[in-house]
Amino acid sequence: MNARLSYRRFLEAKMKVAPSTGISVPLDGINPALKPFTRSIVQWAAAGGRRAIFASFGLHKTSTQIELCRLLKARVGGEALIVLPLGVRQEFFRDARERFHDAFAVSLRFVQSDDEFHGARAQGDHIYLTNYESIREGKLDPGNFAIASLDEASILRSFGSKTFQTFLPLFDKARFRFVATATPSPNRFKELIHYAGFLGVMDTGQALTRFFQRNSEKAGDLTLFPHKEHEFWMWVSTWAVFLQKPSDLGFSDEGYDLPPLTVRWHEVPVDLVGSTADRDGQLALIRPEAKGLSQEARERRAALPACIGRMQEIIAGDPTSHRILWHDLEDERRAIEAAVPGVRSVYGTQELEEREGRVIGFSDGAFQFLAAKPVMLGSGCNLQRHCHKAAFLGVGHKFNDFIQAVHRIQRFGQLHPVEIDVIYPESMRPARRDLEAKWARHEEMAARMSEIIRKYGLSLAGMAEVLQRSIGIERIEASGQGWQVANNDCVEECRRMDADSVDLIVTSIPFSNHYEYTPTYDDFGHTDDDDHFFGQMDFLTPELLRILKPGRECCIHVKDRILFGSVTGAGTPTVNPFHAKTLFHFMRHGFAYMGMAVIDTDVVRENNQTYRLGYSENAKDSTKMGFGSPEFLLVFRKLPKDRSRSYADQRVAKEMPAVEMPDGAIVSFNDKGRPVPGTGYSRARWQTDAHARWRSSGNRLLTADELAKLDPDVIGKVFRQFSMETVYDYETHVRIGEELDYRGVLPAVFMALWPGSSRPDVWHDIDRMKTLNTAQASAGRELHVCPLQFDVVDRCITRYSAPGELVFDPFGGLFTVPYRALHLGRRGRAAELNHRYFLDGVKYLEAIERKKAIPTLFDFLAPADQPEAAE
Incomplete structure (x- = not known):
């Protein structure tokens, strides 16, 4: 295959469109009692085999899941399981009675253990229902089922991130997997990534690396790459449908108008003037706003009598309406029970049957007031039939719990305007502001996904076409006296260069898929794992060997990567020996390995980045502690044509230290027989360079982005x-x-x-x-995990090249290598894919060409150390 065509196909294969593992089902084979848009979603999800249905409240997710299980059982076989939150199963039985008849009839059975499942299985063919708790506690084995659907899967959030990581893999044996929930959190992207992992669309760790940038100073702090945001949502839409209303899929919205929602915020005054003391005994004249969960809980308890009083006033203003009284604290539940006659509560220590009985009773209008926590009862339950009003006693930061609780009564099919009263103490204004901000982001995300669905429908082909457009880049070249750089894919740029034309290569290769710098698939960081990364390097490394002159060096700057136990399944951070993989990769392509320099790093900073070397953790169990991970400089050589003495075809000879005497004589030693310092390539410099452990000042060029963050x-x-x-x-x-x-x-x-x-x-x-x-x-502030420092580059250039020679960097970044090459009297050349880095780097090269000073990292560190800057 043509090498250029082969590289293009490699890049095209990077496109991430969710795989289709399901079956094709004609529309006339889908239950006609379902709504037309529901049948369309069923057909799409069945074809995909593993899909997420993020449909708004009242858009028939229940019927969708039942029909998917019915279809796949009938056509493929195997047992089907739908996992539910507490208090939801009656909705499934109700839908089965109302919509599944005759040839489309189904039998639903609720089971909580393996024994119950096997007993029911012996009695007939069923679709099984269970609660999340039964799976989490190991009572029911998901391995019994070929078809699995998680209803209101966002409830897993309330169990904590550990449950996400341990719960979802339990269904690995299920061929068909589905997720159905109304509110995937726009504020917690990791939730979507976990769903993708459960569905088998993409490994969780791979997806996090693909789309998110890590804060290199704090483990676990992730933000979506700005240049990857559009692609991220396009990728999500290949395996998930976000539906706000039927018209998003081209169907009529008749009968699907959400009732008006009125939210009234009731701020209860608190005594802001008093003798509040902090942990050090320092008194505050003004009571501060609550910050943190413990302070907020304290404020809610302190203001509880006033908040209960306001709630009683609201109920007295409309004493006949049914209401849900939402709360978060047990003290609040007890206060509600004491203040509201006839209220019935749902709480964790109750028996399951009692809890669900109260939910069903309120849903059927059997009593007027229900008190519950959103984290427990906010998901899945349809409470709209006899209720259109709710009150929240307090306000918190958990947007998903809040919005889910609101939509227990505001949903398609609600016949009355919905009224929500939120009662909170004055000192909790920050929580209200945070909640409203998350609500705004939620609506923004929903609008964006609806726009994508309206534009492309449920067509994966359309998505693939859009994703493919980010392959390739239009080459731009800039040059000056002694330098030439290009905004281009480094593979394509190297192919343009003559063989045996480069005297030295110095570069810091991407550390596999740790970072992405551009929205194009050409980016080497846009890879799945190490094998995939080195697969792309297989196109570059032979070109580096070709363009390097015989006998000359290629210096590769790398660093090992820390692998988090939650991603690998090891449970403890381990080390990916990336430098060793790089070493063997270059040797496999014909480079001769000459040695390695180890560059020390700050172990304290690394601990902050990875949480794996902590002193307190070492005290608990030192067996899980490793070592600080240094940087490495790997030195390779393209063997010379004449290998009898192994000198390079064009040698890099070093001048001995010398000085010109008054009589014109050149001497290398002073009158005491010592070499003249500060001249030539001294013995001391040779010994330092030859040592295998290097230190670095860390000084380097700055991006405009980094300047702005200072x-x-x-x-x-x-x-x-x-x-x-x-x-x-x-x-x-x-x-x-x-x-x-x-x-x-x-x-x-x-x-x-x-x-x-x-x-x-x-x-x-x-x-x-x-x-x-x-x-x-x-x-x-954000710091690159391992920037290329001036002194490391300088030592390579000084040792392995001569004045006037060409130094090349295929991953140019800000063009530190050509910049330092010019500074040291060499010529520089580089390629860089990121357009903004290219433009900034050109500025730096133009500056040094005009002998202008350039601000570096150290220029900004010095003033920060001054006393006045710290005030």
């Missing part, structure tokens, strides 16, 4: 100095300001980026930012 006071000080020492660049000045403004840290009341002045009558050194609160900007 504290404004630090930026201001360095920017003034920078502007005085360089030729003024208006566009650079503006761009840094724009990046600051984008992150919300560009002050509106004073100028942060004040250019320095060389005029004596202009004062520019007055610190106007000493009182600026920049804690939030500081918290938003």
Whole structure:
């Protein structure tokens, strides 16, 4: 196969469209009693075999799951299981009675253990129902079932993340898997990733790496890559349907108008003036707003009498209406029971039958008031038939629990306007603001997914076409005196270069799929795992060997990766020996391995990044402790043509230390027979370079993004100095300001980026930012896991190349390698896929060509260490 075509196909194979593992079902084979849009979803989900149905409240998820189980059992065979939250099973029995008749009739059986399942199985053919608790507690083995559907799977969130990780793999033996829930959380992307893992669409760890950037200073802190956001939602829509109303799929919305929703916020005053003391005994004149779960619980208990009083007033204003009284604390439940005559509560210590009996009784209108926690009863139950009003005693941060509780009564089919009263103490305003912000993000996500569904429908082919458009890049070249760089795929760029044309290669390769820098599939970080990454390297490494001159070096900067136990299943962090895999990869492609330098790293910082080397954890059990993971510089050589003495075809000879004497003589030693320091390539430098353990200052170039994330006071000080020492660049000045403004840290009341002045009558050194609160900007800092430092590059260039020679970096980044090559009297060339990095790097190269100073990391660290900057 043509090498170029082969590479293109490799990139095309990266497209992630959910696999179809199901069966084709004609529409006339689907229960005609179902709504037309429901039958369309059933057909799509059956064809996929493993799909998620994220349909809004009242859009027949219950019937959808029953029909999927009926169809697959009839056509493929095997047992079917639907896992439910507490209090929901009556909805399934009701739907089965109302919609499944004659040839489409089904028998549902509720079971809670293996014994009950086997007993029911001996009596006939059924679709089985069970509660999440029965699976979680090991009473019922999911391995008995070929078809599994999780109803209101978002309830797993209330069990904690550990349940997600241990619960979902239990269904690995099920060929057909489905998820049905109304509100996948837009505020917790990990939930969607867990669903993808359960469905077998993509491994959880792989999906997290593919679409999310890690905060390299704090483990577990994930945010969606801005440039991957659209692709992420497109990928999700290949295995999940988000349905807000039937018209999203092109069907009529007649009969599917949500009733109006009125939310009334009741802020109950609290005594803000008092003698509140912190843990150190420091008294506060003004009672602070509650922060954190413990403080919020304290505030809710303190304000409970006033909140109960407000709730009683609301009930008295309409004493005949049925109401759900939502709460979070047991103290609140007891207060409700004491204050509201006739109320019945649902709580954890009750027997299952008693709990479900009360839910069914309220749903059927048997009594007027029901008290429950949203975390327990907020999912799945349809309570709208006799109720259209609810009150929340308190407010919290769990948006999913809140919105699920609201939609127990606001759903399609509700005949009355819905009224929600939220009662909370004044000191909990932050919780209300947080809840409203999450609500807004939820509506934004729902609108985005509805737009995708309306545009592409349920067609995977349409999705694949869109995803494929991000393959490839239009090449852009920039050059100057002694340098040439390209915005291009490095494989394609190397193919343009002549054989035996590069004197030295220095690069920091991507660390497998740890980071992605661009939205294109050409990105080497856009890979599934190490094997996939090195599969793409198989196209690049032979090109590196081809363009390198015989006998010359290729220096590869790498770092091992920490693998989290929750992803590997090992339960403890382990180490991926990525440097060793890289070593054998280059050797396999013909490079001769010359040795490795170990570059020390900060073990304390690494602990913050991985939570695996903690002193307290070591005290508990030192057997799980490893070592700090250093960086590595792997040195390879393209063997020379003449291997009799192994000298390179073009040698890199080193000048001995020497000095010119007054009489014109060149001597290498002083009058004491010592070599002249500071000249030539000294014995001391040779010994230091030859040592296998290197240290690095860490200094490097900065991106505009990193500049913008620094504290404004630090930026201001360095920017003034920078502007005085360089030729003024208006566009650079503006761009840094724009990046600051984008992150919300560009002050509106004073100028942060004040250019320095060389005029004596202009004062520019007055610190106007000493009182600026920049804690939030500081918290938003992100650091690359392993940037390429100046001194590491310099040592490679100085040792393995001669002045005037060409140094190449296939993963150019900000073009540190060509930048330092020019600084050391060499020529530089590089390729970079990220367009913004390319433009920033070109600025740096143009600057050094004009002998302009460039701000580096250390320029920004120094002012931060000054006392006034810390105030």
